[in-house]
Amino acid sequence: MSNLQVSVYRYNPETDSAPYMQEFQVDTKGRDVMVLDVLHMMKEQDSGLAFRRSCREGVCGSDGMNMNGKNGLACITPLSDVVKGNKLTLRPLPGLPVIRDMVVDMALFYKQYERIQPYLQNDEPAPAIERLQSPEERDKLDGLYECILCACCSTSCPSFWWNPDKFVGPAGLLQSYRFLADSRDNATSERLTDLEDPFSVFRCRGIMNCVAVCPKGLNPTRAIGKIREMLLADAT
Amino acid sequence: MSNLRSLTFDAIIIGGGGSGLRAALELAKSGKKTAVLSKVFPTRSHTVSAQGGITCAIASADPDDDWRWHMYDTVKGGDYIADQDASEYMCSEGPKAVFELEHMGLPFSRFDNGRIYQRPFGGQSKNFGEGGQAARTCAAADRTGHALLHTLYQNNLKNNTTFLNEWYAVDLVKNAEGDVVGCIAMCIETGEVVHVKSKATVLATGGAGRIYASTTNALINTGDGIGMALRAGFPMQDMEMWQFHPTGIYGAGTLVTEGCRGEGGYLINKDGERFMERYAPNAKDLAGRDVVARSMVMEILEGRGCGEKGDHVFLKLDHLGEEVLGKRLPGIVELSKTFAHVDPAKDPIPVVPTCHYMMGGIPTNIHGQAITQDDSGNDHIVNGLYACGEAACVSVHGANRLGGNSLLDLVVFGRAAGMFIESALNEGIEYLDASESDIESAMKRITRWNESDGGESIPALKAELQDIMQTSFGVFREEKNMQEGVKKLDELRSRIANAHLPDKSNAFNTARVEALELDNLMEVAEATAIAALERNESRGAHSRYDYPDRDDVNWLKHSLYFPATKELKKRDVNFKPKTVDTFEPKVRTY
Numbered sequence: 001m002s003n004l005q006v007s008v009y010r011y012n013p014e015t016d017s018a019p020y021m022q023e024f025q026v027d028t029k030g031r032d033v034m035v036l037d038v039l040h041m042m043k044e045q046d047s048g049l050a051f052r053r054s055c056r057e058g059v060c061g062s063d064g065m066n067m068n069g070k071n072g073l074a075c076i077t078p079l080s081d082v083v084k085g086n087k088l089t090l091r092p093l094p095g096l097p098v099i100r101d102m103v104v105d106m107a108l109f110y111k112q113y114e115r116i117q118p119y120l121q122n123d124e125p126a127p128a129i130e131r132l133q134s135p136e137e138r139d140k141l142d143g144l145y146e147c148i149l150c151a152c153c154s155t156s157c158p159s160f161w162w163n164p165d166k167f168v169g170p171a172g173l174l175q176s177y178r179f180l181a182d183s184r185d186n187a188t189s190e191r192l193t194d195l196e197d198p199f200s201v202f203r204c205r206g207i208m209n210c211v212a213v214c215p216k217g218l219n220p221t222r223a224i225g226k227i228r229e230m231l232l233a234d235a236t
Numbered sequence: 237m238s239n240l241r242s243l244t245f246d247a248i249i250i251g252g253g254g255s256g257l258r259a260a261l262e263l264a265k266s267g268k269k270t271a272v273l274s275k276v277f278p279t280r281s282h283t284v285s286a287q288g289g290i291t292c293a294i295a296s297a298d299p300d301d302d303w304r305w306h307m308y309d310t311v312k313g314g315d316y317i318a319d320q321d322a323s324e325y326m327c328s329e330g331p332k333a334v335f336e337l338e339h340m341g342l343p344f345s346r347f348d349n350g351r352i353y354q355r356p357f358g359g360q361s362k363n364f365g366e367g368g369q370a371a372r373t374c375a376a377a378d379r380t381g382h383a384l385l386h387t388l389y390q391n392n393l394k395n396n397t398t399f400l401n402e403w404y405a406v407d408l409v410k411n412a413e414g415d416v417v418g419c420i421a422m423c424i425e426t427g428e429v430v431h432v433k434s435k436a437t438v439l440a441t442g443g444a445g446r447i448y449a450s451t452t453n454a455l456i457n458t459g460d461g462i463g464m465a466l467r468a469g470f471p472m473q474d475m476e477m478w479q480f481h482p483t484g485i486y487g488a489g490t491l492v493t494e495g496c497r498g499e500g501g502y503l504i505n506k507d508g509e510r511f512m513e514r515y516a517p518n519a520k521d522l523a524g525r526d527v528v529a530r531s532m533v534m535e536i537l538e539g540r541g542c543g544e545k546g547d548h549v550f551l552k553l554d555h556l557g558e559e560v561l562g563k564r565l566p567g568i569v570e571l572s573k574t575f576a577h578v579d580p581a582k583d584p585i586p587v588v589p590t591c592h593y594m595m596g597g598i599p600t601n602i603h604g605q606a607i608t609q610d611d612s613g614n615d616h617i618v619n620g621l622y623a624c625g626e627a628a629c630v631s632v633h634g635a636n637r638l639g640g641n642s643l644l645d646l647v648v649f650g651r652a653a654g655m656f657i658e659s660a661l662n663e664g665i666e667y668l669d670a671s672e673s674d675i676e677s678a679m680k681r682i683t684r685w686n687e688s689d690g691g692e693s694i695p696a697l698k699a700e701l702q703d704i705m706q707t708s709f710g711v712f713r714e715e716k717n718m719q720e721g722v723k724k725l726d727e728l729r730s731r732i733a734n735a736h737l738p739d740k741s742n743a744f745n746t747a748r749v750e751a752l753e754l755d756n757l758m759e760v761a762e763a764t765a766i767a768a769l770e771r772n773e774s775r776g777a778h779s780r781y782d783y784p785d786r787d788d789v790n791w792l793k794h795s796l797y798f799p800a801t802k803e804l805k806k807r808d809v810n811f812k813p814k815t816v817d818t819f820e821p822k823v824r825t826y
Binding site for chain 1: 276341
C-alpha cells in the first residue's frame with residue numbers, strides 16, 4: 001500500500017510572502033480514516049500546520065475545509081469519500097481571508113449571522129411554565145435549528161463570494177427562517193422588513209451549492225425560497 | 237519589567253460552553269462589564285455534543301413529578317457523597333432555569349399537549365425509588381446540548397456580551413494577599429499576551445476527558461481551568477471520580493446517548509442475552525451509569541464480549557423501528573453510520589465504556605465561589621475566584637453523575653454564579669492590584685515554552701500520559717497498578733517540564749496552545765491518580781478490586797487534593813438540605 005499523497009495549503013503571515021501548496025506523504029496503514037486523522041498525522045510531521053478542530057464528531061463545526069474541491073467537515077469525511085487516485089488536496093474554505101494555513105477569518109460570516117437577529121423575539125410576558133408549541137409547529141424547525149455554523153455552505157456560494165458584506169448567505173438565511181418559522185416568535189414583520197432590499201435575500205440565484213455541501217444534510221435553498229415567498233406575500 | 241497590555245472587566249468568564257454562557261448572560265443583563273474568554277468560538281464548546289437531554293422535574297411527562305424525587309435520585313446516584321444542600325438547590329431551582337431556556341427559544345421536542353417532551357433516563361425514579369421508572373429528561377431530539385448552547389450564545393448576542401473568541405487563558409493572577417484578580421491570556425490569532433484584570437474570575441472551562449486515551453470528550457477538553465487553579469495552589473475535590481459512559485462507539489469513542497436505552501434500546505452480549513437483567517433486575521439497562529459500565533466490563537472479562545477480540549458489547553435499537561429512530565434519535569443514526577458503519581435500524585451498535593465526565597473539580601459553594609481548606613480543616617472562600625459547570629465540584633454529582641444532570645448543573649449553577657457576582661459587584665469589591673512579580677509568576681510557564689530549545693515532542697508525551705491513565709485508572713482499579721501509574725506520571729512531569737515547542741511563531745500557533753494544554757492534562761492526571769490511589773474503597777465510579785465495598789465509616793467524605801504537598805485530605809459532605817429531610821446513606825441497588 002503506497003502512502004497517501006496530500007497537498008495542503010500553507011501560509012504563515014509572519015514568514016511567507018505568498019501562500020503555497022506543500023506535499024506530505026502520509027502512511028494511513030491502509031485504513032479508511034477521516035481527513036481530520038490525516039491532518040493530525042501531518043501535524044506530527046510538522047507541528048506548525050494550523051487548523052481548527054474540536055468535537056471530532058461533526059457537531060461543533062470547527063473543521064470545515066475544502067477537500068479535493070468540495071467543502072465539508074474533515075472529522076466526518078472518510079478518505080474513501082474524497083480521495084481519488086491516492087491524492088488529497090486540502091485548502092481552507094474559499095472566499096474568506098486566510099489567517100494561517102487552513103484557518104480562515106470568519107468575521108464576515110459571523111457578522112451576517114448576527115445581522116438576522118438570531119434569537120427568539122417575543123414581547124409578550126412569558127408564562128410561569130414553558131410556552132406551548134404543538135408537535136406540528138415544532139416540526140417546522142426541523143432541518144433548520146441543526147445548523148452548526150461551519151460555513152461550508154456560505155463559502156461555497158458564488159453570491160456570498162461576490163457580496164459577503166451585503167448578501168446574508170445561506171447559513172444566515174437558514175437561521176433567519178428558523179426564527180420566522182417558530183410559532184413562538186412574533187417579530188415576523190420586522191424580520192422581513194430587514195431583508196427586503198435587493199441584496200440580503202435576493203442575491204441567491206438558486207444554484208444550490210449550499211445544499212450539495214451541507215455536512216448536516218440541511219437545505220438552505222428551500223429556506224431561502226420560503227423567505228422569498230413570505231417577502232412577496234408581505235409586499236402584496 | 238512587564239509591559240503587557242491590560243484589559244479590565246467587572247467579570248471575566250473563562251470558557252464559552254453552557255455554564256460560562258449562562259453566567260455571562262446573567263451578568264450582561266445586569267449591565268456589568270462582562271467578557272467571555274474562550275479558546276474556541278463558543279458554539280464549538282463541548283456542551284454542543286450533549287445529546288439526550290436535561291433532567292428536571294418540570295412535570296410534563298408526569299404531572300405529579302416532584303423535584304424531591306429528582307433530588308433523591310441524584311443523591312443516590314452520587315453514592316451519597318453529593319452535597320445535599322447543593323442537590324436540593326439544583327433540583328428545586330431547575331424548573332425555573334429550564335423554562336427560561338425555553339423562553340429564550342430552545343427548540344425542545346414536544347408532547348401532543350404542547351409541553352416539553354421528556355424521556356426516561358438512567359437512575360430515575362418516582363416517589364423516592366418506590367414508584368418505578370420516571371421520565372424526567374427534557375429533550376430536543378438527541379441534540380439537546382447543541383440546541384442549548386446555540387440558544388445561550390444567541391441570547392448573549394442579544395444582550396451584548398463581550399466575546400474574546402479564540403483567546404487562551406494561561407494562568408491565574410493572584411495578588412500579594414492571595415486573592416485572584418484576573419488572568420494572563422493569549423489572543424490565539426495574533427499571539428499577543430495580555431493581562432486581564434477582573435474582580436471576578438469564573439472558571440467555566442469544562443472537563444478534561446483527554447487525560448484518557450479513549451474518551452467521548454472533544455479534543456479541546458484538556459482541563460485548562462483545573463490546571464490553572466492547581467498551579468495557583470488551590471485544592472481539587474473528588475478527582476478520582478471519573479464517569480465511564482456505557483455507550484461510547486467501539487474504536488471511535490464517540491458518544492451514543494443513554495436516551496437510546498431511555499427510548500427502549502438495550503445492551504446484549506455475544507449470546508444475544510440482555511445481560512443487564514442479571515445485574516440490575518429492576519432498572520435493567522437504565523441503572524446508574526457506573527453500574528452499567530461495570531456490568532459491561534464484567535461480561536467482557538468473563539468471555540461474553542462481542543467481536544473477534546470479544547472486547548465490546550452491542551447496543552440493540554433495531555426493534556424501535558425507523559420512525560422512532562428518525563424522530564427521537566436522528567443524530568445517533570448519523571453517528572452510527574459514520575463511526576461504526578452500522579445502520580441501527582438494521583444492526584446493533586458496537587459499544588464499550590468510555591471516559592465521559594469528571595465528577596470532581598474545583599470545590600465551590602452554590603454561588604460558584606471557590607473553596608479552600610485551612611490546616612484545621614475549616615472551609616474558606618477564595619476571594620475573586622469562581623467556578624461552574626464541569627470544572628466545578630459543587631458537588632451535585634458525588635461519585636457518579638446521573639444522565640441529563642450535567643446540562644442542568646450548567647444552567648443552574650452558571651445562573652447562580654452570575655447572580656451572586658452581580659450582587660457582590662453591587663455591594664463593592666476591592667482587592668489589592670497585582671504587582672509586577674505577581675504578573676511575572678503567572679507568565680512563568682508560557683515564558684518557559686517560548687524559551688524551550690530542545691527536548692521531547694508534545695504529541696508523544698501527551699499520548700504517553702493518556703496511556704498511563706487508561707491502563708492504571710480505568711473502570712476497575714487496583715493498588716499496585718495505580719502505584720505504578722503514579723510513579724510513571726511523576727517521571728512524565730519532569731519530562732514535560734523540559735519538553736520542546738519547536739514553533740515559536742505568533743499567528744494562530746496551535747502548537748503553542750497544545751503545549752499549554754499538555755501542562756493542564758498533567759495537572760489533572762496527577763490529581764486524579766493520587767486521589768484514586770488513596771481512596772481505599774469502592775464508591776460510585778471509583779471501583780477497586782482490592783477494596784470492593786463502600787466504606788461509609790472512613791470515606792463518606794469528599795477527597796481534597798492539595799497540589800503543593802500532593803496530599804489528599806478529606807472534606808465533609810453536606811447532609812443538611814434546607815427544606816427536606818436528609819437522605820440517609822443506604823445500600824445502592826437498581
